[in-house]
Amino acid sequence: MQTFTGVGVSPGRIIGPIRQMPHPISEPASGERLPEGVTAEEATAALKSAAKAVHDGLKARSETVSGDGKAVLEATALMATDTMLLKAAAKLIGRGTSSERAIWEAGASVAEMLHNLGGYMAERAADVLDVRSRIVAELRGVPAPGIPASATPFILVAEDLAPADTATLDPETILALVTAGGGPQSHTAIIARSLGLPAVVAATGVDQLPDGAEVYVDGAAGTITAEPDESQRAAAAAWSATASLLAAFDGTGTTADGHLVPLLANVGGAKDAAAAAALNAQGVGLFRTEFCFLERDTEPSVEEQAAAYKGVFDAFPGKKVVLRTLDAGADKPLPFLTDATEPNPALGVRGYRTDFTTPGVLERQLQAVALAEKESEADVWVMAPMISTAEEAARFASLCAEAGVKTPGVMVEVPSAALTAEAILREVSFASLGTNDLTQYAMAADRQLGPLAALNTPWQPAVLRLVGLTVEGSAAEGHSKPVGVCGEAAADPALAVVLTGLGVSTLSMTARSLAAVATVLKTVTLSEAQELAKLALSASSATEARAWVREKLPVLEELGL
Ligand code: PEP
Ligand code: MG
Numbered sequence: 001m002q003t004f005t006g007v008g009v010s011p012g013r014i015i016g017p018i019r020q021m022p023h024p025i026s027e028p029a030s031g032e033r034l035p036e037g038v039t040a041e042e043a044t045a046a047l048k049s050a051a052k053a054v055h056d057g058l059k060a061r062s063e064t065v066s067g068d069g070k071a072v073l074e075a076t077a078l079m080a081t082d083t084m085l086l087k088a089a090a091k092l093i094g095r096g097t098s099s100e101r102a103i104w105e106a107g108a109s110v111a112e113m114l115h116n117l118g119g120y121m122a123e124r125a126a127d128v129l130d131v132r133s134r135i136v137a138e139l140r141g142v143p144a145p146g147i148p149a150s151a152t153p154f155i156l157v158a159e160d161l162a163p164a165d166t167a168t169l170d171p172e173t174i175l176a177l178v179t180a181g182g183g184p185q186s187h188t189a190i191i192a193r194s195l196g197l198p199a200v201v202a203a204t205g206v207d208q209l210p211d212g213a214e215v216y217v218d219g220a221a222g223t224i225t226a227e228p229d230e231s232q233r234a235a236a237a238a239w240s241a242t243a244s245l246l247a248a249f250d251g252t253g254t255t256a257d258g259h260l261v262p263l264l265a266n267v268g269g270a271k272d273a274a275a276a277a278a279l280n281a282q283g284v285g286l287f288r289t290e291f292c293f294l295e296r297d298t299e300p301s302v303e304e305q306a307a308a309y310k311g312v313f314d315a316f317p318g319k320k321v322v323l324r325t326l327d328a329g330a331d332k333p334l335p336f337l338t339d340a341t342e343p344n345p346a347l348g349v350r351g352y353r354t355d356f357t358t359p360g361v362l363e364r365q366l367q368a369v370a371l372a373e374k375e376s377e378a379d380v381w382v383m384a385p386m387i388s389t390a391e392e393a394a395r396f397a398s399l400c401a402e403a404g405v406k407t408p409g410v411m412v413e414v415p416s417a418a419l420t421a422e423a424i425l426r427e428v429s430f431a432s433l434g435t436n437d438l439t440q441y442a443m444a445a446d447r448q449l450g451p452l453a454a455l456n457t458p459w460q461p462a463v464l465r466l467v468g469l470t471v472e473g474s475a476a477e478g479h480s481k482p483v484g485v486c487g488e489a490a491a492d493p494a495l496a497v498v499l500t501g502l503g504v505s506t507l508s509m510t511a512r513s514l515a516a517v518a519t520v521l522k523t524v525t526l527s528e529a530q531e532l533a534k535l536a537l538s539a540s541s542a543t544e545a546r547a548w549v550r551e552k553l554p555v556l557e558e559l560g561l
Pocket of ligand 1: 433434
């Protein structure tokens with residue numbers, strides 16, 4: 001029995017076969033020529049048969065799924081044998097270019113052409129780029145890129161997942177997520193929680209397991225065990241029984257003694273918002289607007305943005321929706337805002353800072369928000385990501401006022417913002433703690449790096465102190481402004497209790513975590529939560545803080561959380 005240890009980021013105990021996520025397809029070298037002895041006719045024939053194989057594979061897959069997924073797969077299958085694409089590649093092969101390079105370049109020019117046509121055609125550009133990678137994989141005889149297709153459920157093992165992978169992740173066939181890299185605040189963790197899948201990140205060595213190997217995943221303990229034994233089979237069976245014991249969220253976040261802590265949802269678009277409303281979220285605490293435009297390489301128009309935002313607002317009439325302006329950069333690049341060649345993207349021009357280098361985009365986004373707000377009944381609040389100083393907060397507030405956005409706020413995710421919260425909160429109406437980035441910057445540990453996972457946890461007493469300082473700043477003499485948490489820390493039921501004890505006023509999380517957080521919060525009074533916060537602050541390490549608090553909350557073990 002071989003056990004791999006990582007960091008558990010989404011609870012659940014499950015057994016199943018694994019499938020490894022193939023590595024992305026590398027670009028064939030520019031100028032790559034046909035190999036010696038291969039004629040252009042032979043290379044073109046090989047390309048056509050690779051394209052047909054890709055077409056047939058995608059078509060067969062489309063027959064096994066329904067809804068949106070089916071339509072996407074059918075459209076992509078057709079693209080694989082598109083005459084314009086293959087003719088353009090054949091022309092290049094005729095000039096001596098290798099078939100891999102030829103389809104790569106042809107794909108790029110067809111994608112650009114589609115893109116320039118705009119509208120529906122522009123959306124197909126991403127399909128062409130997907131198809132060209134699949135054809136290159138077929139020509140090279142390596143697995144197709146992206147999440148593997150499977151008719152039977154499996155545990156997905158990857159180096160790490162990007163936000164864009166969510167679109168192709170089918171929660172019906174994926175049992176759990178395991179990554180060799182990534183950290184507890186990485187997007188894999190965020191995706192796993194939002195889909196309610198057990199997940200372990202930073203489990204070194206799991207990428208060596210062969211496809212099909214049966215493993216036991218414990219998403220709370222952070223372990224993956226090959227060749228599970230009887231006790232692990234029993235634990236997996238017990239989990240599927242207890243998971244359904246967790247009562248659904250009734251729509252009121254409160255402690256045992258009635259101290260209200262509204263529980264809100266983190267969403268990336270209208271679909272998430274509808275799902276969150278169905279799970280009784282009390283509103284939206286973080287609308288990641290960049291998630292609406294991850295595939296775009298040009299700025300979306302004001303009208304297009306307004307339609308996307310209204311889709312979220314309409315799911316919560318009369319309720320609070322906190323929209324975050326585009327947080328482009330680092331792990332969420334948007335080609336129209338970020339520079340892919342920056343040496344240190346996490347410390348670079350990202351979030352609010354893109355306004356320094358690409359002025360105008362923020363103003364237009366605020367106009368779109370105001371437009372959408374006018375046509376909806378939601379109580380819209382708007383915050384800027386990556387604010388570091390009170391001057392930035394003041395400028396953001398004045399841009400909001402100019403656009404007619406009534407409730408401006410900031411994310412506190414840079415330590416300087418936590419340390420100067422009082423001055424910052426004089427300028428705006430509220431703050432929301434982004435504990436994912438606050439942790440990465442407080443600990444100087446890239447949130448995407450597996451080897452730094454132990455540093456990268458919001459249980460770090462240093463991070464909890466920054467949370468406490470922000471709350472203190474918000475209640476300083478002369479003003480009192482609400483401070484919520486919208487980082488992943490809010491989705492951890494034990495940490496949610498600590499954050500409540502530290503004085504945060506709302507908790508925003510993936511909608512799937514609402515029930516667990518609400519259930520645990522209801523078992524403590526406010527003063528007990530304050531005691532647990534003091535206990536966590538007095539710990540000398542993150543491990544100690546977590547263990548001490550968990551020990552005082554036996555309900556966690558009872559529910560397998
Ligand atoms: C955060 O940093 O905690 C946060 C909520 O923003 P994101 O995860 O999108 O960077
Ligand atoms: Mg952030």
